[in-house]
Amino acid sequence: MDSWFKKNIDYTTVTVVLLLLIIGIASVYSATYDAGASVYFNRQLIWGGIGFLLMFSIMFIPFRTLQLMSYPLYGISIMILLIVLAAGKVVAGSRSWFGVAGFGLQPSEIVKVTTILALASYLSNRTVNLGRLKHIAVAFGIVIVPVVLILLQPDMGTAIIYIVMLVVILYWAGVSNFLLITLIAPVAAAIATLSGTTAFVIVLACTVLMLVLLRENRLFSALVFSGTVFMGASVQYIFGKLAPHQQKRILTFLNPDADPLGAGYNVIQSKIAIGSGGLFGKGYLLGTQTQLNFLPAQWTDFIYCVPSEEFGFVGAFAILSLLTILLIRGVQTASTVKSRYASIVAIGVVAAIAVHTVINIGMAMGIMPVIGVPLPFMSYGGSNLLTNMVMAGLLLNVYANRKEY
Amino acid sequence: MENTESPKRRIAFIVAIGFMFIVLLGRLIQLQFLYQDVYGKKSEENSIRQIARDPIRGYIYDRRGTLLVDNRPSYTVTITPSEFKEKTIPYLAQVLGVDTAFVHERLRKGRIYNRFAPMKVKRDIDFPTLSLIEENRDKLSGVDYQIETKRFYPTKAKATHLFGYTKEISDAQLQELGSEYRLGDLIGATGLEAAYEHNLRGQKGYEFLTVNAKGQLLGAYNEGKSDFLAKEGSDLILAIDADLQALAESLLADKRGAVVAIDPNNGGVLALVSKPDYDLAKFGSVTSPDVWNALLTDSTKPMFNRATMTRYPPGSTFKMVLAAAALQEEVISPNYRIQCNGAFHYGTRVFKDHIAHGSTDPIESIQRSCNVFYYTVMLKTGLERWTRYGEEFGFGQPTGIDILEETAGLLPSEEYFDRIYGKGRWTQGYLVSLAIGQGEVGVSPLQMACYAAALGTRGIWHQPHVVERIRDKESGQTVEVKTETRNIELSDRVWNIIHEGMYRCVNEPGGTALIAKVRGVKVAGKTGTAQNPHGKDHAWFIGYAPVEHPKIAICVLVENAGFGGVIAAPIASMCIEQYLYGELIRNNANQPIVAAKDEQKQVEADQE
Structure with a gap:
């Protein structure tokens, strides 16, 4: 028995998750500290405990069972999303909350997991051929359904994460690079054109370079390129037609510094918090930005500022490193497992955690647009934390079953 | 594994994650090392409020030491823009007996200067007005008063043109004199008050208070050790025989x-x-x-010295x-x-x-x-x-x-x-x-x-x-004034x-x-x-x-x-x-x- 644990538990992942969990709870404690522990801290502590148990429970679910349950779980989660849309609570402008026995639940979080499972299940099916447009379309459909439902809430950030996850998973599953570019280039062009001509030109140049390197059929290449140009141009055209306040909203989204009292406020305060931390920080519970509440609801999306301010570079670097270790460990697991289903699940989890990390930390440091995305394992919130722990559980499960087909 | 996960893709993933790590780390180094001074200063400004305390203006004595120009307490109503509610302007204007437009203007200027600092609205209010404000504190959030001094002339010597008067600093003077004054401050306008403004004025004191993001005061910063007291203005001893x-x-x-x-x-x-x-x-x-x-239209020109x-x-x-x-x-x-x-x-x-x-x-x-x-x-x-x-x-x-x-x-x-x-x-x-x-x-x-x-x-x-x-x-x-x-x-x-x-x-x-x-x-x-x-x-x-x-x-x-x-x-x-x-x-x-x-x-x- 002893040797089973030795062989089949991924201690690296467990250790990293545990450390992130502890730092996260300590940060929530600091961010909500007011002459003592707050209700946020107590709740996060409970969620953390439950999550830890959940992670190990998931690890022991037989592999087959998981695969068989993928579609039913996906179906159930879609239904829950529909119910939320019809009857959910509105929090911060989004109808994404679900009141259950006094606890708020955010189903769109856990739907990430079921979508990954469903997608993995579909793509690992032997009859599925990624060279066929029809099958690609089905894979798209699996992701688009929750995305549309989430966009209706509306929750832009979560929707973006699904799209990125899909692209990453498709790439891992073996979709041709050409198809990938066909998917990515127009979206990138659309965003770039709003940031300025230079960005647009850079995206076009990259597209051309990729197309040339891939040496696909010239006609298709030309089509993809013209599609990209058309996308950029039409976005620019539509943007020009918008009312000034709508334009401003979009530009603020892309460049928060332009609106220091609105959306930009958080980013400015967040940069001040991180920047003023220096090498060793201001000391635990002594960060002025944190303790004086310059960041509204800092314990959720801007939790990264807390250790960055109070422990400085040392703390910020440690978190970044832990997350990176976790991701690389995930990629290694995904590439060593024998089962294609397990491999895609693992890479889906890596993709989800990576996107959350990049957007959240990038946003806190002012190099990503402000979209409400939590930092994995650290941000306050039960649904998010439990979802992260489930994902960690999936990684452990895959590792434990790495030799199975 | 019939496998699609070629080593090439695995490497691509590792590189992508590494790239992500490098970019975020680079930005972190930029913020925490290169810009630390800038953001450190900003964070201090953020959480520390500087409250100016006006000095007591210098007294004026005659050649025999008789006090000619004295200071008496006076109450000045202030509004703190961050806490003040615009809908209370009509009521406040009515209590103070001023125009609503005047209060709006003061509020606007106060916001530009510092929305957490009290802005002087009206000086020298009488006791009935003061008590009215006291009674209605809950209605008038952000409205407060400061005790200031006003000039008082205890002797029979009026010496109007000699002593001169002080008035609120004008925008033009503010531009010219810069940081030593702020809007609402008094400055010598005529006579000795103007000529010896530099000596009489003294130096403002500053208290440093910690505030939270809402601007609510939490207490003294650094236990008051960083504060410095206002420096009283110098006294003038005149050659005048009262x-x-x-x-x-x-x-x-x-x-x-x-x-x-x-x-x-x-x-x-x-x-x-x-x-x-x-x-x-x-x-x-x-x-x-x-x-x-x-005074200005009086044909005998009383303002003229x-x-x-x-x-x-x-x-x-x-x-x-x-x-x-x-x-x-x-x-x-x-x-x-x-x-x-x-x-x-x-x-x-x-x-x-x-x-x-x-x-x-x-x-x-x-x-x-x-x-x-x-x-x-x-x-x-x-x-x-x-x-x-x-x-x-x-x-x-x-x-x-x-x-x-x-x-x-x-x-x-x-x-x-x-x-x-x-x-x-x-x-x-x-x-x-x-x-x-x-x-x-x-x-x-x-x-x-x-x-x-x-x-x-x-x-x-x-x-x-x-x-x-x-x-x-x-x-x-005491320094003698030098003459030729x-x-x-x-x-x-x-x-x-x-x-x-x-x-x-x-x-x-x-x-x-x-x-x-x-x-x-x-x-x-x-x-x-x-x-x-x-x-x-x-x-x-x-x-x-x-x-x-x-x-x-x-x-x-x-x-x-x-x-x-x-x-x-x-x-x-x-x-x-x-x-x-x-x-x-x-x-x-x-x-x-x-x-x-x-x-x-x-x-x-x-x-x-």
Whole structure:
């Protein structure tokens, strides 16, 4: 028995998750500290405990069972999303909350997991051929359904994460690079054109370079390129037609510094918090930005500022490193497992955690647009934390079953 | 595994994650190492509020240590923009009795400056208003009051033009003076308050408080160790004699004119009065527009400092300048005599004297103010010398007194006439009026008082100054105000003649200022009348006492009072008495004027 644990538990992942969990709870404690522990801290502590148990429970679910349950779980989660849309609570402008026995639940979080499972299940099916447009379309459909439902809430950030996850998973599953570019280039062009001509030109140049390197059929290449140009141009055209306040909203989204009292406020305060931390920080519970509440609801999306301010570079670097270790460990697991289903699940989890990390930390440091995305394992919130722990559980499960087909 | 996960893709993933790590790490290093100073400073500014504490303005004392300008507490209503609710503006405006637009404007400016700092809205509110605000605190969030000081004048000496007033700093001044002031601060506007603003103001103190993001105060920053207290403004100790100032003001009550008395030994201003004046107490903090308009449109111009700003021809008081020039340059000898038959002929024009003085020498010319003597001597002496000696006595230039407003007056020279009339287009005939201090010559009462002092001290001309010493409250050290002194070089022979003439003018029959006498003190003086084409002439008197060793030199100007000997001389006389005895010793102080027979005659006489 002893040797089973030795062989089949991924201690690296467990250790990293545990450390992130502890730092996260300590940060929530600091961010909500007011002459003592707050209700946020107590709740996060409970969620953390439950999550830890959940992670190990998931690890022991037989592999087959998981695969068989993928579609039913996906179906159930879609239904829950529909119910939320019809009857959910509105929090911060989004109808994404679900009141259950006094606890708020955010189903769109856990739907990430079921979508990954469903997608993995579909793509690992032997009859599925990624060279066929029809099958690609089905894979798209699996992701688009929750995305549309989430966009209706509306929750832009979560929707973006699904799209990125899909692209990453498709790439891992073996979709041709050409198809990938066909998917990515127009979206990138659309965003770039709003940031300025230079960005647009850079995206076009990259597209051309990729197309040339891939040496696909010239006609298709030309089509993809013209599609990209058309996308950029039409976005620019539509943007020009918008009312000034709508334009401003979009530009603020892309460049928060332009609106220091609105959306930009958080980013400015967040940069001040991180920047003023220096090498060793201001000391635990002594960060002025944190303790004086310059960041509204800092314990959720801007939790990264807390250790960055109070422990400085040392703390910020440690978190970044832990997350990176976790991701690389995930990629290694995904590439060593024998089962294609397990491999895609693992890479889906890596993709989800990576996107959350990049957007959240990038946003806190002012190099990503402000979209409400939590930092994995650290941000306050039960649904998010439990979802992260489930994902960690999936990684452990895959590792434990790495030799199975 | 039929596998799609080629090692190539695995490497691509590792590279992508590595790239992500590098980018985020790079940004982290940029923020926490390269920009740490910038953000560190910003974070301090964020969480630490600086609250300015106004210093107590310096006090003003007279030469004997009597407190002349005091501070009394006053309540100033403030609003803190971050906590203030705009919908309460109409109510607040009503309570304070101001326009809603005014409150809006203050709020706007306050927001620009610092939305967490209290912005002064109205000064010097009364107790009923204060209690109304206290009672309605819950309705008026962000509204508070500060205890400030306002000026209070405890003695009878009003000294309106001398002390001056403070007012709220203007936008233009704020731009110019920069960081030492902020909107709503008081700044000296006139008189000593303006001239010594730098000394009186003191230095603002600052308290540092920790606040949260809502601007709510959480307590002292760094346990108050970083605070620094306001530094009290320095006190001014004046040369002014409060009793003399008060007496001079009462003597000029209901008149228009000025009195300037100075200590001939150092140029210290003993009294400086300009009438009519106004009530400084109404300027103590907030001036109502009604008061302003009334003062600005008043035809008697109470805001105008007649003691230093007005410019009238000096009349006969100026004869000593010509006498000094003619005698010192030896144009005439001390024994020089003319025969005055009551008129002087120049070309076709006739210049009259008031009476026929008969044979007149230099001393008698001063004693009896003989015009014909000076008409004659002026043509011999010439404009160039007259102007030079006028300049020696300080005319045609500012005296350099330490209150900011003063006129240079007008002392014409050859260049001046050339400029006004054209070269060669003016004749010696223009000089005839100047000989008796009429026409194109203008002097201020202050210049005249300095002139009297220089005459009394045989040519020592001191720069006049109101403030003798400045006392620093912190160090307790007192610094003397530095002034300049120069000598007017005339031979004793000349001084003797002038002194004798001025002494006789007050003390001997035939003198024009006999009612300037003071019991037990030898007074010397000279009357003058400034011709006024617009109405009754203005009366001048200058003098000094005691003649042996002058302690006071004085100039009195009374507008539209006719001959100088009747109205101006007795005022000077009582001032001298007050200063030298410390009180009035004459029996009937209320009716000092007993016009001598000779003087009555002169009333019409000097008015050619």
